[in-house]
């Protein structure tokens with residue numbers, strides 16, 4: 300990938316970033332990648348590979364020991380001051396017992412634009428209404444957030460990110476615990492946001508869906524192993540490097556699959572969420588997505 304383009308387009312630029320926690324543990328070392336605006340990038344790695352640490356570095360929650368992060372061409376603190384970064388958290392990171400209404404959670408996305416007393420303006424209310432409509436959650440606006448299903452909660456946090464009008468959107472495991480319909484809603488929304496020029500980084504274990512909607516992939520294992528266009532980066536060899544022995548992997552071919560001499564084979568790779576399916580000759584297998592109708 301071309302770093303210059305990301306810098307010119309003002310996307311996410313992570314350059315030689317090292318993060319060492321206070322206990323001396325280095326969770327990320329010399330990580331570098333660049334992604335331009337108007338793109339969706341998958342962040343893929345095993346548990347503990349540094350995905351959350353990278354998100355925290357991008358949001359300025361942990362100090363970067365070395366290197367630098369730039370968002371839309373600006374240093375992190377400036378981007379945060381300008382309210383440019385929206386974050387959709389993992390469900391486990393949220394205290395669901397906290398008594399707050401759905402519409403109030405979405406309004407939190409507007410706080411950075413309000414004055415000291417946080418009195419919502421007409422525009423703030425309009426943005427909240429629009430955001431709730433976009434994720435199909437308007438009819439739940441007076442519900443307590445803790446009373447919603449996992450998928451509905453996710454949609455509320457997406458609405459909060461929409462209401463914020465952030466240009467950089469970070470999504471931490473948006474598909475965990477959601478049904479297929481919600482997954483489709485989230486994917487469609489992300490595509491729309493991409494078309495609007497936002498830059499999105501999405502951590503996911505849902506390997507099967509990466510080629511469907513992520514045009515770029517960052518592979519992470521304590522550092523960035525590789526990054527770039529999904530069709531070039533999201534390869535079997537790279538996934539094996541990224542996941543080591545954690546992935547389950549099986550291949551079906553020969554007479555188990557074909558009645559003739561066809562040498563093409565299927566490979567299924569999974570870390571227990573939606574599997575990635577590859578098909579073709581052994582040395583040039585390609586990903587199969589929902590939209591692939593023929594595999595004659």
Ligand SMILES: Nc1ncnc2c1ncn2[C@@H]1O[C@H](COP(=O)(O)OP(=O)(O)OP(=O)(O)O)[C@@H](O)[C@H]1O
Nearest residue numbers: 320321322324326345346347348349350351352353
């Ligand atoms: N506050 C902290 N202090 C010290 N070490 C930490 C801290 N937070 C995370 N780590 C360590 O840093 C490494 C990377 O953790 P991180 O949470 O970034 O991984 P992750 O890829 O997000 O994992 P998961 O997929 O489970 O969310 C792990 O070894 C973890 O134990």
